[in-house]
Amino acid sequence: MSSQAAPVEAHGHHDVRPIRKAAMWVFLGSECMFFGSMIATFLLFRNETADGPGSELFNIPFTSASSFVLLMSSLTMVLAHNAFGNRDARGTRIWLAATALLGTVFLAGQIFEFTEFVHEGLTLSSSSFGSAFYMLTGFHGAHVAIGVMMLMAMFYLSLDGRLYDDRGLNVELVGLYWHFVDIVWIVIFTVVYLLQV
Amino acid sequence: MVIDTSKDLVPARPTGIWSWITTVDHKRIGMMYGITALVAFFVAGLQALLIRLQLTNANGTVLSADAYNQLFTMHGLTMLLIVVMPVGAAFMNYFIPLHIGARDVAFPRANAFSFWLFLFSTVILLSSFVLGGAPDGGWFGYAPLSTQLEEYVRMDYYAVGAQLLGVASIMASANFIATVFTMRAPGMSLMRIPVFTWMAVVVSFLLIFSLPIFGVGLFQMFFDRNFGTQFFGGGGDPLLWQHLFWLFGHPEVYVLILPAMGIVSEIIPVFSRKPLFGYPFVVFSGIAIGFMGFGVWAHHMYTAGLGPVAEAGFGVATMMIAVPTGVKIFNWIGTMWGGKIRFELPMLFSIGFVSLFVIGGLSGVTHSVVPSDYQQHDSYYVVAHFHYVLFGGGVFGFVAGAYYWFPKWTGRFLDKRQGLWHFWLMLIGFNLTFAPMHILGLNGMPRRTYRYGEGLGFEFWNQVATVGSFIIGLSFLIFAWNLIRSRKHGELAGDDPWDGRTLEWSISSPPPVHNFDEIPVVEHVDDYWHRKYATDEEGRAVRMPDVSGGTVAADTDTGGDDSHEEDMHMPSPSYYPIVAAAGIGTMGYGFVYLPVGWIVVGIGALITMWGVFGWSLEPVTRGGEHE
Structure with missing residues (x-):
């Protein structure tokens, strides 16, 4: 940590961007503990299927494909942020839309997957495994959904050139959040779907 | 080099209940926490x-x-x-x-x-x-x-x-x-x-x-x-x-x-x-x-x-x-x-x-x-x-x-x-x-435990x-x-x-609204x-x-740039924070009384959205252009 305080602009105003970024990082630290607790819960209960369906339901090829979609959305988010940095409004708009679209595809895949599992008899209340699985992946899905909403808000702002106005939310913060949600999914996909001992 | 604290250079201290409900002043918020x-x-x-x-x-x-x-x-x-x-x-x-x-x-x-x-x-x-x-x-x-x-x-x-x-x-x-x-x-x-x-x-x-x-x-x-x-x-x-x-x-x-x-x-x-x-x-x-x-x-x-x-x-x-x-x-x-x-x-x-x-x-x-x-x-x-x-x-x-x-x-x-x-x-x-x-x-x-029996010797110290x-x-x-x-x-x-x-x-x-001249x-x-x-x-x-x-103003060596001439933009009061919080509180009551409470949760969610959207769209500081 630098011993210098944040830059004070000529009018005695703080440049608000680093302040917002700091707060977003702190918030993401909090989110790490949130998902960490749910992942720990899942690990505790991954064999507690109450003789009902468990991890054999997982369709690894399907979920790999939807994971790939989500990872690609991080790439488009980087491109959106890059275009935003270059003050390329059109590029920003296109890549924001692409990111939101990929996120939506991922969510659709998750809804499809949940429907399948419920048909097979794995529900929120069928076993501790089911409770932990749906809570973890459900909260992750909710985070993706909120991310999509923020992306759409950014897209909306970009339509009439208000993207660079000084507002609470900007492309950089949404990007930080979006990458975090992706990274969490990498952990969930590995721990929940791939590691089945 | 004492700052001219007269008139519109320095934000005035607002009064009244509404000014407390919409306040964003950290000192007032601190007082409200304390009370x-x-x-x-x-x-x-x-x-x-x-x-x-x-x-x-x-x-x-x-x-x-x-x-x-x-x-x-x-x-x-x-x-x-x-x-x-x-x-x-x-x-x-x-x-x-x-x-x-x-x-x-x-x-x-x-x-x-x-x-x-x-x-x-x-x-x-x-x-x-x-x-x-x-x-x-x-x-x-x-x-x-x-x-x-x-x-x-x-x-x-x-x-x-x-x-x-x-x-x-x-x-x-x-x-x-x-x-x-x-x-x-x-x-x-x-x-x-x-x-x-x-x-x-x-x-x-x-x-x-x-x-x-x-x-x-x-x-x-x-x-x-x-x-x-x-x-x-x-x-x-x-x-x-x-x-x-x-x-x-x-x-x-x-x-x-x-x-x-x-x-x-x-x-x-x-x-x-x-x-x-x-x-x-x-x-x-x-x-x-x-x-x-x-x-x-x-x-x-x-x-x-x-x-x-x-x-x-x-x-x-x-x-x-x-x-x-x-x-x-x-x-x-x-x-x-x-x-x-x-x-x-x-x-x-x-x-x-x-x-x-x-x-x-x-x-x-x-x-x-x-x-x-x-x-x-x-x-x-x-x-x-x-x-x-x-x-x-x-x-x-x-x-x-x-x-x-x-x-x-x-x-x-x-x-x-x-x-x-x-x-x-x-x-x-x-x-x-x-x-x-x-x-x-x-x-x-x-x-x-809500009571204890006689003959255990607990009475004296409890009294x-x-x-x-x-x-x-x-x-x-x-x-x-x-x-x-x-x-x-x-x-x-x-x-x-x-x-x-x-x-x-x-x-x-008490400190002025803007804390430091x-x-x-x-x-x-x-x-x-x-x-x-x-x-x-x-x-x-x-x-x-x-x-x-x-007073800080006595410290002339260190603060000596021209910044005292400027207008102080303090954050504007806003009622959206209390609206958003009230919405979430309403949702809270709804969640307690599920499943009937889902209706209340829905109402709360609408209030919350009103608060959050209003919050996102209003400008942050007053006096960006002078009133």
Whole structure:
């Protein structure tokens, strides 16, 4: 940590961007503990299927494909942020839309997957495994959904050139959040779907 | 070079109820936290007195078992989440910006939102008494008890109320961290920040990392109760709740005590007329407590059957955490040693804090020893211990802070004679109440039971404790009267009544809306002291003649750019924070009464969206263009 305080602009105003970024990082630290607790819960209960369906339901090829979609959305988010940095409004708009679209595809895949599992008899209340699985992946899905909403808000702002106005939310913060949600999914996909001992 | 404070250069202080509802001023938000917490403190005190009345004699008949369960649960919840944490937040809100030389916190509207959400969560939790029954599963909410009480909404109130308080605290903490790390005045390096603000940073990090764990546990409890999940029952594991709860619950203990330690670290140097002995040690031991606080949670669970390896590990870790705490005690004593001590009220309460905290700390070390704790677990010895730490420590520290900073809030002193009565009654009453509980606990009196049989020998010390508790109650009535009366009629204090060391004393009392006419330039720890005093060849402090009245404007060398000419843009008042918080509070009530409550949840969600959208679309500062 630098011993210098944040830059004070000529009018005695703080440049608000680093302040917002700091707060977003702190918030993401909090989110790490949130998902960490749910992942720990899942690990505790991954064999507690109450003789009902468990991890054999997982369709690894399907979920790999939807994971790939989500990872690609991080790439488009980087491109959106890059275009935003270059003050390329059109590029920003296109890549924001692409990111939101990929996120939506991922969510659709998750809804499809949940429907399948419920048909097979794995529900929120069928076993501790089911409770932990749906809570973890459900909260992750909710985070993706909120991310999509923020992306759409950014897209909306970009339509009439208000993207660079000084507002609470900007492309950089949404990007930080979006990458975090992706990274969490990498952990969930590995721990929940791939590691089945 | 005194700034022209006339007319529209400097924001005026608005008045009226509406100005409080829409305020984004960190000082007003701090005051509102403090007032809410003070009211809640009397509610919690009333609950405690009812508990003490019930326990005065064997087979007490004042309360039913059901009422007793609600009261001891709500006493704990109220004291921890609605009194001590918000009092800490009150001091942090008021003094973090003043201590680091800033005009406000990083996100003024989010700060207001945190307060309103805290207030509505408080209303939700306390209203449960009349809306179907208060939580009655203990403040610790152990499963499976908490998930089995299906005929009641009581533990739903717990799950929802605590969750919302947690959200408010996480937002406030992120705000404080961003403020301290990015908005310090020029020259205010991290190792020049006042210790109180340092402790506020540690507390904020503790909350940021511990509350989400609690949040997951609360979600699981809520889902188990309402959606039939099996986290703690069925194939689940009730120990999971204990781990999640104490992974939050133990850092929470330090959340409660570190702000009080910070306050005392501000007061003792001022009234000893010496700098804090070993400032870096105090700071780093606070940080060490923060880290180690996450590694000792299972010492609350020795009797849960974790096995000897885990118990030994957590036992050693718990003994280790006494070291940084002990370091601070020595620093405070070292500060007083050889100082010119003035026994003003803040100092008296601070010395009370140090003494009582040492007793509580020592009984805490006896808990860390596993075999010894097997005997003490769930006995009144534990109740004695944590009241010595949290009341003897925490509350004494916060009351010291109130006497110390009251002149800054109002420009007037609290009455000294009434303050002395408060101090001595509180000290005597406190020890009469809680010291006998050590004996009761070691003699085998269990906690959380609503009565005890005759012939066990518990009557005498319980009667002493009840007498003591009413003396504490009396002392706080005096305090409340003193607060109310002195606000308007107290002796005038001036801007710097205690010959203070930190920046808040360099501005007027009460501080102007914009805090600092000029953002100060900081060159030392205790910078304001160094502006008032130089040292002679023998190291004695000599008052510099050219500074009088303690205004920043006298410091012409360091602040000398043209910035005093500028217009100050303070954040505009906004009612969207209270709208958004009210929406979330409405959703909270809906979640308690599922499934009927889904309608209320929907209404709340709409209100929340109104608040959030309005919030996002309104401009942040007034006067971007002049009105």
